[in-house]
Amino acid sequence: MNSKFSAKEAAKAIEALQPELNAAVTIVEDPQDNPNQGPLAGIPVVLKDNINSKGLRTTASSKILDNYVPVYDATIVEKLTNAGAVIVAKSSMDELGMGGTNRNAATGPAANPWNTAHITGGSSGGSAALTAAETVPLAIGTDTGDSIRKPAAYCGVIGVKPTYGRISRYGIIPYASSLDTVGFFTRNIPDAALALEVLAGRDDHDMTSSFLPVPNYAEDLKPSVEGKNIGVFRTVSDRIVRPEMKEAFEKLVKDLEAAGAKIVDVTMDEKLMNLIAPVYKTIANAEATANHSNLDGIRFGVRKPGASVEEVMTNSRTAGFSSYVRARFVIGSYSLFEENQDRLFRKAQKIRRLLVDAYKALFEKCDLILAPAAVDVAPLIEESSDVRFGQDRFEEEHMQLANFSGYPSLTMPLGLADGLPFGINLTAPAFEEQNLFDAAAKIEEIIDWKEEPACLAK
Amino acid sequence: MSREVTIGIEIHCELKTKTKMFSGAPVSFGAQANTNTSVIDLGHPGTLPCVNREAVRLAIKACAGLHCTIDPLVKFDRKNYYYSDLPKGFQITQQFHPIGKDGYVTIETEDGKKNVRIERIHMEEDTAKQFHKDTGTYIDFNRAGTPLVEIVSRPDMHSAAEAAAYVEALRRTLFYLNVSDVKMEEGSMRCDINISLSYDPEKLGTKVEIKNLNSIANVQKAVQAEIERQNAALDAGEEIIQSTRRYDEPSKQTVLMRKKEGTVDYKYFPEPNIFPIRLDQAWIDSIVNSLEELPEQRLSRFEKDYGLSSYDATVLVNDRDMADFYEEVMKHTKAAKKAANWVIGDLSAWLNKNGLNFAKNPADPKAIARLITLIEDGSISGKQGKVVFEEVMKGADPDQVIKEKGMIQVSDDGALLEMINKVLDENPKSIEDFKNGKNRAVGFLMGQVMKASKGQANPKKANQLLTQELSKR
Numbered sequence: 001m002n003s004k005f006s007a008k009e010a011a012k013a014i015e016a017l018q019p020e021l022n023a024a025v026t027i028v029e030d031p032q033d034n035p036n037q038g039p040l041a042g043i044p045v046v047l048k049d050n051i052n053s054k055g056l057r058t059t060a061s062s063k064i065l066d067n068y069v070p071v072y073d074a075t076i077v078e079k080l081t082n083a084g085a086v087i088v089a090k091s092s093m094d095e096l097g098m099g100g101t102n103r104n105a106a107t108g109p110a111a112n113p114w115n116t117a118h119i120t121g122g123s124s125g126g127s128a129a130l131t132a133a134e135t136v137p138l139a140i141g142t143d144t145g146d147s148i149r150k151p152a153a154y155c156g157v158i159g160v161k162p163t164y165g166r167i168s169r170y171g172i173i174p175y176a177s178s179l180d181t182v183g184f185f186t187r188n189i190p191d192a193a194l195a196l197e198v199l200a201g202r203d204d205h206d207m208t209s210s211f212l213p214v215p216n217y218a219e220d221l222k223p224s225v226e227g228k229n230i231g232v233f234r235t236v237s238d239r240i241v242r243p244e245m246k247e248a249f250e251k252l253v254k255d256l257e258a259a260g261a262k263i264v265d266v267t268m269d270e271k272l273m274n275l276i277a278p279v280y281k282t283i284a285n286a287e288a289t290a291n292h293s294n295l296d297g298i299r300f301g302v303r304k305p306g307a308s309v310e311e312v313m314t315n316s317r318t319a320g321f322s323s324y325v326r327a328r329f330v331i332g333s334y335s336l337f338e339e340n341q342d343r344l345f346r347k348a349q350k351i352r353r354l355l356v357d358a359y360k361a362l363f364e365k366c367d368l369i370l371a372p373a374a375v376d377v378a379p380l381i382e383e384s385s386d387v388r389f390g391q392d393r394f395e396e397e398h399m400q401l402a403n404f405s406g407y408p409s410l411t412m413p414l415g416l417a418d419g420l421p422f423g424i425n426l427t428a429p430a431f432e433e434q435n436l437f438d439a440a441a442k443i444e445e446i447i448d449w450k451e452e453p454a455c456l457a458k
Numbered sequence: 459m460s461r462e463v464t465i466g467i468e469i470h471c472e473l474k475t476k477t478k479m480f481s482g483a484p485v486s487f488g489a490q491a492n493t494n495t496s497v498i499d500l501g502h503p504g505t506l507p508c509v510n511r512e513a514v515r516l517a518i519k520a521c522a523g524l525h526c527t528i529d530p531l532v533k534f535d536r537k538n539y540y541y542s543d544l545p546k547g548f549q550i551t552q553q554f555h556p557i558g559k560d561g562y563v564t565i566e567t568e569d570g571k572k573n574v575r576i577e578r579i580h581m582e583e584d585t586a587k588q589f590h591k592d593t594g595t596y597i598d599f600n601r602a603g604t605p606l607v608e609i610v611s612r613p614d615m616h617s618a619a620e621a622a623a624y625v626e627a628l629r630r631t632l633f634y635l636n637v638s639d640v641k642m643e644e645g646s647m648r649c650d651i652n653i654s655l656s657y658d659p660e661k662l663g664t665k666v667e668i669k670n671l672n673s674i675a676n677v678q679k680a681v682q683a684e685i686e687r688q689n690a691a692l693d694a695g696e697e698i699i700q701s702t703r704r705y706d707e708p709s710k711q712t713v714l715m716r717k718k719e720g721t722v723d724y725k726y727f728p729e730p731n732i733f734p735i736r737l738d739q740a741w742i743d744s745i746v747n748s749l750e751e752l753p754e755q756r757l758s759r760f761e762k763d764y765g766l767s768s769y770d771a772t773v774l775v776n777d778r779d780m781a782d783f784y785e786e787v788m789k790h791t792k793a794a795k796k797a798a799n800w801v802i803g804d805l806s807a808w809l810n811k812n813g814l815n816f817a818k819n820p821a822d823p824k825a826i827a828r829l830i831t832l833i834e835d836g837s838i839s840g841k842q843g844k845v846v847f848e849e850v851m852k853g854a855d856p857d858q859v860i861k862e863k864g865m866i867q868v869s870d871d872g873a874l875l876e877m878i879n880k881v882l883d884e885n886p887k888s889i890e891d892f893k894n895g896k897n898r899a900v901g902f903l904m905g906q907v908m909k910a911s912k913g914q915a916n917p918k919k920a921n922q923l924l925t926q927e928l929s930k931r
Contacts, residue, residue, distance in 0.1 A: 050504075051504075052503065052504045058503075060503070065503070068503070070502070070503075070504075071497060071502070072497050072502070074504060169504075169506065170504065170505070170506050171504040171505075172504050173503040173504045174503075174504065176730075177730035177731050178730035204508065205506060205508060206506050206731075207506065207507070207508055207509065207731065207732050207733065208731060208732075208733055286727065287727075287730055289538075290536050290538050290547065290548050290725075290727070292547075293538065293540060293546060293547020293548055294501035294502075294503065294545060294546045294547050295503070296540065296542075296547065298542055298597075299500050299501065299502075299545060300500075300502065300503075309542040309595055310540075310542075313540055313542070333725065336538070336725035336727055337723055337725060338723050338725070341725075341727070345727060
């Protein structure tokens with residue numbers, strides 16, 4: 001992995017871009033050299049602000065954690081440090097991971113490096129923007145419902161969500177535990193393969209982490225689609241809005257065929273697809289409301305005064321969360337009430353199972369599924385909102401299928417429309433990251449992406 | 459007609475593990491506040507639970523000892539509520555799939571033996587401990603995350619005595635199995651007792667819960683007091699309010715803690731951070747098959763092998779250390795009944811007097827056994843035995859003490875007859891009383907014989923010879 005900058009320079013570059021991008025929450029003032037000579041020796045790395053780093057403020061972009069300085073490192077921070085990496089900044093995100101715009105951060109919206117009037121996407125928007133602006137070659141994110149892959153597509157970088165259980169979640173401030181996946185942003189596939197090699201592996205602190213050995217993804221990387229069955233997710237690609245996006249997507253399909261891939265069209269019942277968003281929100285909000293019950297101002301975080309312990313908790317939580325997050329807690333609680341669970345939370349879990357079964361069935365016909373990451377480019381900050389109850393469209397939410405199933409899934413840039421990037425999404429069955437990287441590396445050769453954003457670290 | 463009392467009991471028991479249910483922090487009672495915690499116990503952001511295998515093992519033992527069906531698929535759930543002693547804002551418990559179901563425990567009261575059914579046993583984590591003082595609320599997180607089993611009975615008990623017997627039976631079983639310290643006074647065993655009264659056994663009355671009981675004696679007193687309170691209230695035409703009460707020792711009454719307004723919705727749902735764990739059946743079998751002897755098994759063994767009365771056996775078995783010591787003594791003597799008397803009586807009293815208990819018993823079982831044998835075979839009298847006992851407890855050898863104190867009992871017929879006839883000659887009045895049917899004259903004469911022998915006469919032999927000589931006169 002190569003870095004344009006040393007750790008110290010990277011921190012300065014991020015600082016310099018703050019007025020335009022507002023992508024960092026905390027920038028390490030004077031990053032210290034890391035004596036470890038691992039595969040990431042000297043590489044500056046950005047962490048999403050929900051990844052605990054001992055002694056370095058971690059807020060998850062929430063007011064309630066404004067003063068939170070972790071007393072322990074997330075497992076992946078230890079792994080990065082052992083590999084020689086240097087943490088240079090904590091990046092902005094939608095508060096506690098809740099959102100897809102990065103507008104809902106305590107420090108305000110992050111801006112898209114290609115056009116700062118547009119959103120980065122979220123919730124890992126800060127990490128996406130800082131990778132796109134070339135401040136660092138690797139930024140960590142988390143993906144609960146496309147929170148890495150969507151911002152990666154909007155910002156023109158590679159975003160990888162590995163298999164659930166491939167990377168330890170210990171030390172990651174959660175959003176929805178059954179969907180949360182640690183992943184990352186890079187600007188090329190070999191870097192992505194190496195990053196996963198460093199980050200993956202069983203962690204006894206995370207009972208959901210896999211015991212499967214970690215392959216040598218980087219060393220074994222073979223850019224090829226030869227003989228691979230690639231399923232084109234027509235239910236989604238048929239809905240691409242812009243002609244130039246449609247054209248680029250279809251051209252890629254043809255190029256893949258020319259490169260030796262066997263193309264098959266795959267589709268899924270739209271009735272089922274329409275359930276993706278409500279199922280996602282029901283499960284995610286329910287788990288989130290419990291996961292964030294620890295944020296009460298009693299043992300850590302921002303404490304607001306009150307006459308009793310109960311009042312302290314209520315006041316701290318009321319002041320500490322945005323109204324949007326509070327609304328999601330209420331919705332989450334509502335779906336867990338005894339009288340509602342059967343028709344909301346449990347029903348959502350049952351439908352999640354149906355969706356996963358249907359998605360899994362698609363892989364009987366192919367090794368990988370190719371889809372547009374989104375059917376349009378990043379919207380304007382002013383015009384975007386996460387508060388759009390009942391207005392979700394499945395073509396914008398389809399990447400959540402990889403969260404429901406836990407399958408590894410990545411996005412990578414395909415082209416530009418109106419100066420803003422758009423991308424593709426590639427997904428493989430569980431633990432088949434090598435296959436995913438091999439195909440993505442070939443696609444990388446085919447696309448030969450050389451575009452640069454307007455905001456570039458100098 | 460009196461109202462039928464229905465009692466169900468929930469018991470929380472801290473498991474005797476080295477570390478917590480879901481973290482590696484040590485478990486210890488009485489450590490300095492907030493020294494035995496970890497980021498996991500404190501509910502820091504990003505922490506995840508890791509199931510303690512030893513806690514599961516102990517829970518399986520509890521299930522086996524209480525005759526429960528063990529579910530080999532271990533699942534955990536979240537119980538959600540906000541309270542300052544609950545760091546995560548939820549407790550990890552087993553709401554939907556308890557590890558044990560449908561067991562029972564045998565209890566014994568004056569009315570005989572009966573089985574109380576156990577509905578379920580589940581694993582969970584303890585909360586932190588709060589101290590409310592004038593200067594504010596203080597929280598000690600040492601207890602947070604301590605492994606617990608909660609044991610829920612069926613409403614099978616109908617009196618204070620049964621409630622106390624049930625708690626005692628559970629306490630004894632869990633102690634014998636080394637599952638828990640079961641110290642009610644330290645809170646490692648806590649019981650919540652639900653009581654309701656009704657004329658119609660099909661339709662239960664409003665239930666009242668009693669919490670914070672620190673001894674089995676108080677379980678009985680509290681339940682009795684609550685039954686009386688509810689009866690009096692119902693007699694006076696009052697309504698029973700669903701509430702939680704505690705037992706106030708000075709007034710011997712239950713006191714209202716809080717009313718229960720509706721049931722709390724804990725919004726239980728499966729814990730997403732712990733996948734279901736399929737236990738290896740061979741592992742479960744190895745735990746179940748190597749279970750320690752259960753108290754009821756020991757009871758019947760004591761009655762059968764040692765011929766002890768049910769009462770003696772129960773007293774011994776109730777205190778495992780006492781029963782262990784008794785068994786050590788019985789390796790060196792055949793006088794089972796006498797040994798039981800000495801262990802339950804003199805030795806218990808001595809330990810008590812010296813501020814000790816059977817767990818810290820300094821007595822040498824071999825020496826105690828020798829002392830008992832010497833009394834049993836008439837070498838010394840029981841009275842002499844008490845003197846020897848005091849010396850034995852100081853570490854002396856019983857034979858040595860007897861020798862030094864010249865205590866050998868007089869069992870020789872000739873010597874005894876001489877003493878008896880001398881006493882009879884000196885007490886013609888008593889002989890006359892005896893002949894007039896006054897039996898207490900024998901007692902008086904026996905006393906005189908013992909006095910004449912300076913306490914060294916074998917009382918059994920002397921009594922026999924005295925009766926014989928009296929009839930000759």
